[in-house]
Each structure stands twice: as structure tokens, then as C-alpha cells.
Amino acid sequence: MEIREGIFGEVNGQEVKIFTLINGSGMELSCINYGCTITKVLVPDQNGKVENVVLGFDSIEEYINHSPFFGCVVGRVAGRIANSQFELDGITYDLPNNEGVNHLHGGDHGFDKVIWDAKVEKGADELKVIFTHKSSDGTAGYPGNVTVSITYTLNNKNELDIFYHATTDKKTLINLTNHSYFNLSGDLKRDILEHELTLKSDHFLKLSDSLLPTGELEAVDGTAFDFRDGRELKDGVQSDHQQNKLVGGGYDHPLVLSTNREEEICLIDHQAGRKLIVETDEPSVVLYTSNMMADDFEVRGVTARKYLGVCLETQHQPDAIHHPTFPSILLDKDEEYRTSTKYRFSVM
Structure with missing residues (x-):
């Protein structure tokens, strides 16, 4: 097992570092400390x-x-x-609106734009990159000085484990996820429409016209949202269901997981024979089939386009602060935010 470190670039005079973790089973993970961004996963x-x-x-x-x-x-x-606002203990907090009137993914200067501190750890059977960041009270409108750590762990079983941890000195909101776009065909040879997804979920969250959860749970039965026995992602693109049409043909929806840590998410590309199992302690996963991806840039020589990747964003339900029936995303000063998601790569 091996860890390589290098310089990826520079942002506002600060170096951006790249870390490549190489296990003994043919898998490599590359990530940078700009946004804890995973740049490559080779399997x-x-x-x-x-x-x-x-x-x-x-x-x-x-x-x-x-x-x-x-x-x-x-x-x-x-x-x-x-x-772009919420209320805590009688105080209204205003956030920057970066998607119409709404606030998306922490705003234009969220954690994805931060250069994190980073250190590596090498063990006999696993490699780690540990990213840390202190987010000041009032950053992007959020209350509390928040200390966050994100740990990427790669082992010889071709498993990537992402562990999230946070503490705060004032009640605040925390709901973190990794936003990787997967394409198991390898080097973007094909889009993801023929990827088969199996997902243990009986309900998805209905979205409003502004793509916010309405609070209503919809049963997956008889819809393209029923992945319990596996289905190809193109079913959502071809679906006449109003919710599939709403997001541009496909998926951009939270699905409520019916179980945890039991191979609850499985993605397969049968042509390449690659399989990805995702296990988490989170209550939901946002399935996004890149329906809104622009085509005005390239991704390593391939023109970007809709359906080039699929996101499996394990997290608490979006906009939970406005829906008391959703699992809470409040973090108080005497509490710790702890969650993890494991990604296991294999072949058929």
C-alpha cells in the first residue's frame, strides 16, 4: 500500500495538494484538499x-x-x-441564495470551495487522508463556530469509507455528503443509462416545482422509483411520471432507505462487469442522474452531457429544517455529528 502526495494547483495564493492512495488490490483513490474533492477512483x-x-x-x-x-x-x-433562510430558537438566519431564491449545497462559498488542512496516515491494511476545517460563526449565514473533519479510508478490500465528524459551540445545522458522480463503464466510455441500480427503499420524497421536498412521502410501487428488484436508470428518463419529468427526465430525488449497513444500494454496469455497493447509516440517499449537466465543457476529453454520471448522495433529507417530520439536522454545542458511508467496488 502506498500514499503519494503532490501539488495540484493554487487558489488565491494557497497551494492545493493532491493525495493518491494505492492499495494492494488494484484500486487507486486520488483526492485534493480543495473541497475534499475525489478526482479519480481507479478500479x-x-x-x-x-x-x-x-x-x-x-x-x-x-x-x-x-x-x-x-x-x-x-x-x-x-x-x-x-x-434561503431558517429559524432557530426565535432567530431568523438568512443564507445566500445561489439557486433562484433558494440556498443550495452551502452556497457559493460552501465547504466545496474551502482549502482544507490535510494529513495522511498509513497502516498495515488501510490508508487514510484526514481533512479538517474550522468554519467561523456567521460563515454563509450559519450560526456557530464549527470544527469539521472528513476522513477517507482505503483498504485492501477495495472499500472506500468516508467518515464525517463535526462539533459546534452554538446550535446550528449540519448535513454533509460526498457529491461524486459515478460512471462504472470506465473512463466515460458510455453514459449511465444502462447502469442497473438496486436500492432498498419503499418511499421517495415528492418534489415541488422548485425541486424542494413538499414533505409528502410517495410509495415507489408501480413507478420508475421502485429499485427494490433492480432496474436500469434509463427507466426514469423514459418515464411519464410527473416527478421524473419535473427534474428534466430522470432522477434528482431523495429516496428513504428502508435499511442500513445491509448492501442497501447496489450499482452495476453489466458491460464492464463492475459493481458498487454503498452502505451507510444515513436515512436517505439523493439519486441524481445529472439531468441538468451543461454541455459547454469537457471532462477529461469527453464533452459533458446529461446522464454522464450518477450521484448517490447519502444524507439526511434535504430542507429538513422546514419539515419537523424529517430526521433532524440540528447540531447543538454538547453534541457530535458523526456519520459514515462505505463504497465497495468489485466485479460480477
């Missing part, structure tokens, strides 16, 4: 050919100019917050 296909299975760039300038949150950690709060 073998069924014939042993090692290729990249996430969308990303080779320069910091491309991340700054073009990235639709490729591979980064988003926060303080993942997803949309209605009308």
Missing part, C-alpha cells in the same frame, strides 16, 4: 482493466470554472434550503 473491470469510474478534472482551474460539485464534500448543509 478493475471484469477483465482486470483498471479505469477511472468517477467524473473529475486534472486542473484546479477546471474545478473552479466548470465543476457541478464533482467529487466534493458539500455543506454546511447538502441540498436546498427553501427561501
